[in-house]
Amino acid sequence: MKYFIIAGERSGDLHGSNLITAIKKADARAEIQGWGGDYMQTAGAEIVMHYKDLAFMGFVEVLKNLPKILGFFKLCKKQIQDFQPDAIILIDYSGFNMRIAKWAKPQGFKLFYYISPKVWAWNQDRALKLKQNIDKLFVIFPFEVDFFKKYDYEVEFVGNPLFDAIAAFEPNPDFLNQNKLTNKRIIALLPGSRKQEVEKMLEVMVATKKQFPEHHFVIAGVGNLSREFYERFLADDVSIIIDQAYDLLSHAEAAMVTSGTATLETALLGVPQVVCYRTSWVSYKIAMMVIKVPYISLVNLIAQKEAVVELWQDEVTPENITEEIKKVLNNSAERQQQLLDYQKIREILGSAGASAKTGKRIVEILENDNLANN
Incomplete structure (x- = not known):
């Protein structure tokens, strides 16, 4: 057929x-x-x-x-x-x-x-x-x-x-060496896959780097956007990898994630996160008039609670992102609660x-x- x-x-x-x-x-x-x-x-x-x-x-x-x-x-x-x-x-x-x-x-x-x-x-x-x-x-x-x-x-x-994709994922044991990454603790940046959203999100995500001197920031790039497009967002101790998001998350201590499928992927791979969403002012105002659910991330919609912090539009600032990421580092109570909520989400969604x-x-x-x- x-x-x-x-x-x-x-x-x-x-x-x-x-x-x-x-x-x-x-x-x-x-x-x-x-x-x-x-x-x-x-x-x-x-x-x-x-x-x-x-x-x-x-x-x-x-x-x-x-x-x-x-x-x-x-x-x-x-x-x-x-x-x-x-x-x-x-x-x-x-x-x-x-x-x-x-x-x-x-x-x-x-x-x-x-x-x-x-x-x-x-x-x-x-x-x-x-x-x-x-x-x-x-x-x-x-x-x-x-x-x-x-x-x-x-x-x-x-x-x-997503369980299919994650079940099929086999970590690359040489991921760090191949991408010239050190053993420094990693914070992953997942700014989305569309050029428009990446442009809106990466600048503010990278702007938090000075608040995390002990961490290496690694951007999860996608192959449909050129490496040259990403390079303007790079800085000291900020790297880019292309189409290796699962390997990156398997090494990350925490993640900044643009709302979308990536929020659920990050949760199913067990990485504490802060969710960020920012679009044009007009698009945001229209969205606020028509959206009928209390959350923007799939993680919270499935959990039916604020399992992960969501920052919307004007809330997406370096100061707010920094504050929320710091809360889920170093085996904190907030980190442990996110991981417990992730487990409940896995149980709700079933299996591969x-x-x-x-x-x-x-x-x-x-x-x-x-x-x-x-």
Whole structure:
């Protein structure tokens, strides 16, 4: 069978690659095209658009790039029509994928959504649009099942795919030497994967360095941004590594993390953190009007409490970040409490296998439909 997968970000590319592996295991003749990145390509998909060209964040940024984004919609629709897949699989990336679903459903395509849009966070009525357009929604947080029940929409909880990535992670025993890092204690900086958010976050993160003379700061860079882009943020005792975030976190004593998937990855790898989020003033004001949840980090949303400190917008200052990082160093009570909360989060989320389970279920559903129609 033929599958068209759309993942518009680095994390979706990673989860998409594990999904592709599962699909190919269940369907030996699978043909897969899609939007994604290097992980999905390595897993066997033909990538017809790389996610690095799609990274727009914030309401204002999207409006400024609207003509380009509309061009992407037109291109994607044509690629789907040319390929004529048996199924379209959408991975997160809600702003784009929900519009594709609205177009594709009347065209007669079978639609699956893996990693639900965070409709519980804002504009909750989007749940009705998912129910209308998506044949099967696979969710990765237990609380999402109850949320969608309010809309009489039966979804399937498959576990969290980050466990797949972390379970597959094998630490590089020569990580420090290969990256010319000393045995000095490390504080990891995870400023995000989009150029806009990295520019907003790295300067303020690095500005705290003078308050931590005994630590080496290491930036977790991503390959879709050039090393030259990062170099302007470097200073004495501040280094950069590219696409080695898990190895970095496995050596870090603490981390400064921009809100997003990285907050949960940091928690599952057992590194105390402070979460930072800052965007344009207009985007922030709009977000504050529409967001319906009390936290911005996945860690706190899952824990349903402030397990990690969140600094929002004007709170993101070198002084505030310094104060919160110092609280989770040196075996402090705050550090130990974070680690206890991390353990509870692991228990809530379950175990590895989300992508494998989802890929297998997609193939099963398609095969059952084919039997019913023949």
